[in-house]
Amino acid sequence: MPVPRLNVPRFRMSVPVEPVPRHVAIIMDGNGRWATNRRLPRIEGHRRGVETVRTTTFAARDLGVRMLTLYAFSIENWRRPQDEVGALMGLLEYYLKRELETFIRERVRLRTIGRTDELPAGVQEVLRSTVEATRHFTDYTLVLALNYGSRTEVVDAARANAAAVASGREKLNDGSWATFNRYLYSADMPDPDLVIRTSGETRMSNFLLLQAAYAEFVFLPILWPDFSKADLAGAIAEYGHRERRFGRTSAQLLAPARVVAE
Numbered sequence: 001m002p003v004p005r006l007n008v009p010r011f012r013m014s015v016p017v018e019p020v021p022r023h024v025a026i027i028m029d030g031n032g033r034w035a036t037n038r039r040l041p042r043i044e045g046h047r048r049g050v051e052t053v054r055t056t057t058f059a060a061r062d063l064g065v066r067m068l069t070l071y072a073f074s075i076e077n078w079r080r081p082q083d084e085v086g087a088l089m090g091l092l093e094y095y096l097k098r099e100l101e102t103f104i105r106e107r108v109r110l111r112t113i114g115r116t117d118e119l120p121a122g123v124q125e126v127l128r129s130t131v132e133a134t135r136h137f138t139d140y141t142l143v144l145a146l147n148y149g150s151r152t153e154v155v156d157a158a159r160a161n162a163a164a165v166a167s168g169r170e171k172l173n174d175g176s177w178a179t180f181n182r183y184l185y186s187a188d189m190p191d192p193d194l195v196i197r198t199s200g201e202t203r204m205s206n207f208l209l210l211q212a213a214y215a216e217f218v219f220l221p222i223l224w225p226d227f228s229k230a231d232l233a234g235a236i237a238e239y240g241h242r243e244r245r246f247g248r249t250s251a252q253l254l255a256p257a258r259v260v261a262e
């Protein structure tokens with residue numbers, strides 16, 4: 001039986017999207033491979049990765065991004081060899097001490113997500129002072145995901161929510177997403193619009209699983225130490241071509257003024 005043809009008007013797609021994502025989140029991957037390719041110890045890859053953190057922080061701001069979240073240490077990263085974990089913590093402390101002056105001069109707010117209270121005391125101290133010294137900046141925020149994992153975040157949020165219900169501060173029957181969201185580490189952050197992963201891997205690795213529910217994803221075959229401003233600009237350009245529907249249809253997104261009949 002012939003399939004009936006629907007008489008639907010055809011439109012040239014012209015969907016209004018924000019050309020620049022407000023919040024970009026990056027899974028920085030490939031430091032180890034970058035080093036191994038050069039017969040260098042893995043820590044050299046992480047050292048170069050720190051330089052890329054620095055350039056990317058300002059590249060994102062220059063391109064109009066308002067918030068940048070970097071997956072710097074996952075809750076699973078403790079499983080790495082002890083000397084690599086120690087070196088990563090040392091690099092983090094060195095980076096934060098070195099950047100404090102720049103953050104203040106450039107008006108960058110630093111904040112974190114994750115179980116930072118389980119990080120070494122020296123890292124916690126420099127994190128605390130940097131977050132405090134930059135908390136009044138409002139134009140641009142760098143978020144470091146440290147000792148972060150989405151599943152742990154949900155467990156922590158559920159526990160905090162249950163405690164609030166038990167103490168009468170929260171009603172049990174208010175089971176809305178908006179309420180639960182208030183217990184996530186990212187409570188006062190906008191959801192990421194664009195998630196980038198470097199190194200060619202195409203996994204989420206327990207990163208912002210709930211917050212990225214409607215994010216666009218760009219996976220790049222570039223190792224993190226080689227990631228440049230041009231690569232970021234390319235990912236943002238790709239984002240600008242995506243149609244973000246949030247459950248709606250394409251036709252619903254077409255504002256009448258932008259619909260152009262073929």
Ligand code: FPP
Pocket residue numbers: 028029030031032033034046047049050053070071072073077088091092095144199224
């Ligand atoms: C992944 O590369 C990267 C990490 C596990 C950590 C990212 C850390 C940095 C960029 C440096 C420290 C960060 C800050 C903010 C100072 P990988 O080691 O998994 O690479 P591979 O997959 O090639 O082995």
